[in-house]
Amino acid sequence: MSLQDLDAFLSQRETDSALAATLAEPLSIEALIELARGRGFNITAADVFSAQAREDADAPSVELQRRMAEDSRRLRHFIQG
Numbered sequence: 155m156s157l158q159d160l161d162a163f164l165s166q167r168e169t170d171s172a173l174a175a176t177l178a179e180p181l182s183i184e185a186l187i188e189l190a191r192g193r194g195f196n197i198t199a200a201d202v203f204s205a206q207a208r209e210d211a212d213a214p215s216v217e218l219q220r221r222m223a224e225d226s227r228r229l230r231h232f233i234q235g
Contacts, residue, residue: 159195160205166193 167174176189183199190197210218 156195156197157201157204159190160197160201163190163193163195163197 164177167177173189177186181189183202186202187197187199213221
């Protein structure tokens with residue numbers, strides 16, 4: 155049920171520009187959960203991870219490779235060697 159709440163919460167971005175702007179910025183999972191609860195949605199960290207896994211499963215391999223390359227670049231800049 156709460157994964158459906160997460161989907162419903164995230165769909166509000168389409169009609170609420172303030173929410174869309176908030177969600178466009180980096181946000182901790184705890185802050186996301188509190189933001190959703192403040193709008194009447196009951197989500198958990200497990201729901202967020204499930205949604206991410208669902209998105210990854212549906213993404214084409216080219217998109218997954220692009221994401222991995224971005225993560226790799228971030229790590230290279232973070233880990234000085």
